[in-house]
Amino acid sequence: MILRHLLVAVSLICAAPSVAEDLGQFASEGDVGEAALAGSVELDGSTYRVTGGGANIWGEADAFHYVWTQRSGDLHIAADIAFEGEGGDPHRKAGLMIRQDLSPNAAYADVMVHGDGLVALQYREVPGGPTRQIVSNVSHPGRVRLERQGNFVYFSVAGSDGVLHQAGGSFRIAFQAPYLVGLAVSAHDNAKAETARFSNVELTVPQLAYVPDTGYAAQVEATLETMEVGGVRTRTVVRHFDRKIEAPNWSRDGAALYYNSDGRIWRIPVEGGEPRAVDTGGRNANNNDHGLSPDGSLMAISDQSEPDNLSRIHVVTLDGSKPVRTVVSDPKARSYWHAWSPDGTTLAYVRVGADDGTYDIWGVKAEGGDPWPLVVGPGSDDGPEYSPDGRFLYFNSTRSGAMQLWRANADGSDPVRLTHDPVRRDWFPHLSPDGKWIAYISFGDDVAVTDHPPNREDVQLRLMPADGSEPPTVLTRLFGGQGTINVPSWSPDGKRIAFVSYRLKR
Known part of the structure; x- marks a missing residue:
């Protein structure tokens, strides 16, 4: 356990985070991976304005700006997400992320809203492994939520009715405590930076009813x-x-x-x-x-x-x-x-x-x-x-x-x-x-x-x-x-x- 905490501490130092006076529900922010343009975050009331560069959050390594805190156990994080400006790469990403550590190739799971409106639960199961995704049948969402329950991650998406509904799909990925959770933005173009607004951010622990029988009788x-x-x-x-x-x-x-x-x-x-x-x-x-x-x-x-x-x-x-x-x-x-x-x-x-x-x-x-x-x-x-x-x-x-x-x-x-x-x-x-x-x-x-x-x-x-x-x-x-x-x-x-x-x- 001591070694585990030391490794997390080393990864935090390597990412060179800055600790702002007030990041609300989060503790730190900084660039992860190689981003030519430094990212930033501003907290305006309850809205986070996050700017990030970097080539992508994908493949075997990532480059983006991250605003995070440490957590353990089950967790839900939700936000309304909107990009600033009409331009930018259609694959630019803004979303909610659970990440094992700040290494560019770390295991992670996120729900990302893309510049073209696509929504997907994306994940890297092991450090340095490939990124996979589950694509929602809802695009241009008003709100998204990333959910960790046990060793599974799920996601929910709000469509035109503005109400979060289960998007469907899940993946089994075992994060070790403590892990990081927060807001992420990548420009999908290392020569540029993109800005997204995260409003009505909620970081909660779900209250889950015990299911004594998970067999055929379970709903x-x-x-x-x-x-x-x-x-x-x-x-x-x-x-x-x-x-x-x-x-x-x-x-x-x-x-x-x-x-x-x-x-x-x-x-x-x-x-x-x-x-x-x-x-x-x-x-x-x-x-x-x-x-x-x-x-x-x-x-x-x-x-x-x-x-x-x-x-x-x-x-x-x-x-x-x-x-x-x-x-x-x-x-x-x-x-x-x-x-x-x-x-x-x-x-x-x-x-x-x-x-x-x-x-x-x-x-x-x-x-x-x-x-x-x-x-x-x-x-x-x-x-x-x-x-x-x-x-x-x-x-x-x-x-x-x-x-x-x-x-x-x-x-x-x-x-x-x-x-x-x-x-x-x-x-x-x-x-x-x-x-x-x-x-x-x-x-x-x-x-x-x-x-x-x-x-x-x-x-x-x-x-x-x-x-x-x-x-x-x-x-x-x-x-x-x-x-x-x-x-x-x-x-x-x-x-x-x-x-x-x-x-x-x-």
Whole structure:
């Protein structure tokens, strides 16, 4: 602990801060990183006028002007933010920042308002690492708030109504106490300086209600997001919901997403907007195992409308032009759809024995008929998905003693293990359209080997080559689990995935 405080003290000295006679809620101010033009701050009543130079707050190192104080624990910081002047770079930034220390390459999280009106939660997870971002679907905000709760950061944005609403999206980043919190401005041009006004600044400790059970009974908010798989890996908020939604699929034309909520299947434009319910012919107890046929005209749904509450598989036309067709109705098992074969003739699904609780993978013709086993024991087998060429079936299984990803031939023969970390719980392999990559969800070892529960902290979305030739990399960390990415969710062009993140209602 003594060493930790010494390191913080050294970083403060290195940044050469000045301590003004009155900075209100803050203690110090100064330039961070290499800024050709020195920044400054003026306090006029309750409004902070902050001027900053510097090339950017981005990448592996930052340059900006910072007004800060030290804090620890949970915290909310909010402000109305407005740039002075009409010019300047469209990527100039003014915002609220939590930062581990004053090193130019320090770990941080902020909510930034850009010169062109874009709002994003941006973060660097580790010193010297890359910067990532979650882009809000609200621009030109009247007010923003950055929120630290436990090891997660969230943000809220006020739209035209002037009221702060959850922007959606979160990231798991563990700041060590003490950390710094304050106001930041970067010109995005090291030869210039930009000024922003921060008014109605609030620095508060949230009063959060204790949630004794974070399982299925917990009340949550949900955010439907897309994420670039390559490059910066930007996450973009499609829509934030004050209720639970689950399991997005991407339409074949890339224009819309399908998800389930309150037993219904819904369609929403990728750019956001109002959701529209899909006509599922009275089957309105749908769970999160649903997906489109290869030609995009049909959807397989897993529905529990019958009195026995067993999940059955049906096929519906997206335009409602034909009656619902029941494909699997097994009185001795719960049946959950997971995959169409690329030629559209076969469905792969998970059969859960109603009496013995066994999890096995079965196949059935899309037109109906007698099902047959594909992958059966040892252990639990789940989450099947075909490779785009139809040669292989990918799935997750406990047959190694841990929940890991496997690949078998399309008929279920010759299974090969793809992931090998015994302390991770790997679920739901989703193949990119070109068949080269797998995106999947990974839990920590605080989760039972056979479980994929909701509302967990140590949840990662991961990416790996489909042939298992390289170890997986972490795409992002979030609060999520069951419902986050259960079903196929790659965009048709293979550049993005869709998923759901969550937040407990407190």
